[in-house]
Amino acid sequence: MINARTLWRDRLQNHAKEMNRYLRLMFNDHFSFAMFFFLVGMAYVYQQWLSSLPEDFPTAWLMAIVFGFVIAYSPVRTLLKEADLVFLLPAESQLGPFFRNGWLYSFFTQVFYLFFIVVAFGPLYFTSFPERSITEYVLFGVVLVVFKAWNLLAHWWEVNSRMGYSGYLDTIFRIVLNTLTFYFIVVGDALLFAAITTVLFFGVMMYDYTLAKKRRGIAWDVLIEKESARMQAFYRIANLFTDVPHLKKTIKKRHWLVSLLKGPISHTSENSYDYLYRITFVRSSDYLGMYFRLLVIAGALVYYVPNMWVKLGFAFLFLYLSGFQMMTLWQHHRHLDWLELYPVPLEQRKSALLKWLFQLLLAKTFVLGVVFLFLWNLVGLAFVWIGGSLLSYVLVYMYLSKRLT
Structure with missing residues (x-):
């Protein structure tokens, strides 16, 4: 009998410990100073740019496109490992809480990042629409959070239906519908069209749900491959700052x-x-x-x-x-003993x-x-x-x- 909640808690603690170890090395004094200088410089440039913002600047389209992609990119972190395909697969029926916790972890971490993007767009939004109130922008943020939850669900069902493994149509549909919905909301006088695109998005989500239910079960190989790819992407960035023994090297001929x-x-x-x-x-x-x-x-x-x-x-x-x-x-070649020859x-x-x-x-x-x-x-x-x-x-x-x- 596997305790799914305990398994998730142990996986999350080990994952956080490993991430913190590399993040401390990445954000050392030199890099932190450079990032501080970069952020201060970007804030200055942003302020100068807003002071001369053209009246016809397409703020609604810019915000819609950026948030459309950010919301559509909604991977569900499962923290699965390659060995789980052998040791946990037989206990799949007991792991419902494990995958639910993975979905909740993904949702809250992505909403955390989303908050900073919303704050960054705030000055542009109020410069372009000075008559709008803070309440309207907060409500727009609430809509983003709801769509983030829906995109996470759609992505989860898409992966487990295996439809997304052979194509990207579902992701493209979600990006387009996200973008159109957010555009109509930011514009402010096209809420009827926003309602229509929202209904269409909900239809895409339910279609993913139907396909996932028909297949029944978890796409273990797909989830493990995606989890491994995300960790390797993090390791490649961390490897630019410190030694990462878990990194799988790839070579391109060029x-x-x-x-x-x-x-x-x-x-x-x-x-x-x-x-x-x-x-x-x-x-x-x-x-x-x-x-x-x-x-x-x-x-x-x-x-x-x-x-x-x-x-x-x-x-x-x-x-x-x-x-x-x-x-x-x-x-880079520290593990190759033949270099010593x-x-x-x-x-x-x-x-x-x-x-x-x-x-x-x-x-x-x-x-x-x-x-x-x-x-x-x-x-x-x-x-x-x-x-x-x-x-x-x-x-x-x-x-x-x-x-x-």
Whole structure:
């Protein structure tokens, strides 16, 4: 006899303990300082943007689209493990409270995140609709919470019907109906249409329920696969800050980019780690994507932020973040004992990594300078190229070099 409530409590405690362990390492002093600076800068930019908001700005559509996607993304955390397919499957009839607690846990955590998004959109909402009261916005928030619960139920039934495992039509329908409903509510004078789309959404939800009831039972393999994928996504982010032994590495070939980066390297023992770190950066599932995502975000902020000094602040901030996150290349191959067979001194290995990090930061500095050049901001161009190069050198050779142990 399995006590489903005790099982859930134990799983949740272990999950929280593991998450907290990595979150403490991720939000260290350096990253917390960078995030504080980023949030303060974004708040300043947001305030400046609202002060010159055009009268015809599509606030209703922007809020509807953002909330449509946020509400539609409603995964149910089950905290299942691969071994459960063997050990818990025979006791499926006793696990109703376990899965109900998983649904409630998912609902309250997602409503918590939703609260911050609602608060963030508040200034835009009241700037666009100054005649509206706080009560109307609170009621809109209540509608979002109700739709979040409905989307969680629809997703749960969709997964257990296995329809969502082979296609995304259900998710697309929910996104469209969410978006239209929220648009009609924000506009304020189309509540009849909001009622119609709500009824249609309820019909989609009941259709998912009917399919799930026809199948009967829990789609264990699908739930375990989705739970594993979510944990691996978290581990990939955490791995940019610290060692994550649970991370399953994935490799992508990217032949053309590998050929481009390894071309200038001569095939000598002195360049062994130059070759290795470049190939690792390109082929690993972590570093290349993170590098370009930070570059795109930094470029967008530099382009759209009106104040030049804030532009420079964001440019230097993202150079700083890139340096710290790319430094985890040093530990990437720590579990490969055959690297110890390389007849290459440790100092040469450090030198190869530091040189590659410096080149990556210089490349990002150059691109951010090009954004200033495109804006014809020559003063900003000079500051970011000179200051970014100096920051990259100091960060890599005077600070990060001391952390390579």
